Amino acid sequence: MKGSLIIIGFFIAGVLSAYFKIIPSEIIELDFSYYALMFLMLLVGIATGINSKTWETLKKAKFTILLVPLSAIIGTCIGVSIISLVLPTISLKDSLAVGSGFGYYSLSSILISNIKGDILGVTALLSNIIREIFTLLFTPLIAKYFGKIAPIAVGGATSMDTTLPIITKYVGAEFAIISIFSGTVLTITVPIFVTFFLSL
């Protein structure tokens, strides 16, 4: 949670410094963020590959465990598709790209801003922050009424780190490994799905 606040702080600091023209507009026109993004993608790739847990969980993966991240992917896609039908201002593929952030708001919003533009990027940032906050707030209720898998799937990519403590508390420690597995799978799929939907 503290990490999220710092990240949001950096974003807001950027917004305010441009809005009040503290930063000269020449700097704004240089496209720093795309090069920084390529660098970030490389780092994320290396960090995923170097982590022995990634390969262990891939080896252990049984079909039933794979159903947990799969239910998050399919459920999210169905949900946002239905919503996009009633929202006139956002297209189906843009909605799917926002949804496939699965709560990983930093990477998804950075990707979407660079590929598609800042308006959709901010939508993705807000939407995926809301998903994380929603998980933190409603995990107790969701676990009570919808079972032990639902909070893990709702947590999306965050169920391996920021929302793992609260999820484990309400679904039990025996589901912690499933939570980490699902979060890991979804984290890996975020850049793949986001770029896929935006390239349609």
Next chain:
Amino acid sequence: MLLLLGILFGGLLIGYLLKGEKKIEKWLDKLIMIAIFLLLFFIGIDVGANELIINNLHKIGFNALILTIGGVLGTILMSTIVYKKYFKDNTNK
């Protein structure tokens, strides 16, 4: 976009070759955090300089909220089905 995915998978391969290097792993986590901070700061600058976004923040926020609610409800539906079909019996309850 393909370039970004290529970079990601290239990174995965490099990471796989470096597997088990705990020191590098720790450094990477810190570097990623710094890269994310910087990138969101840059994006914040783009957003703050973009009047279209600032003037429509309420609409963007509304879209984001409604999309999230849709995604979460769909996820709850699917995962409840998965839980009832595949997990409930295995936990002795």
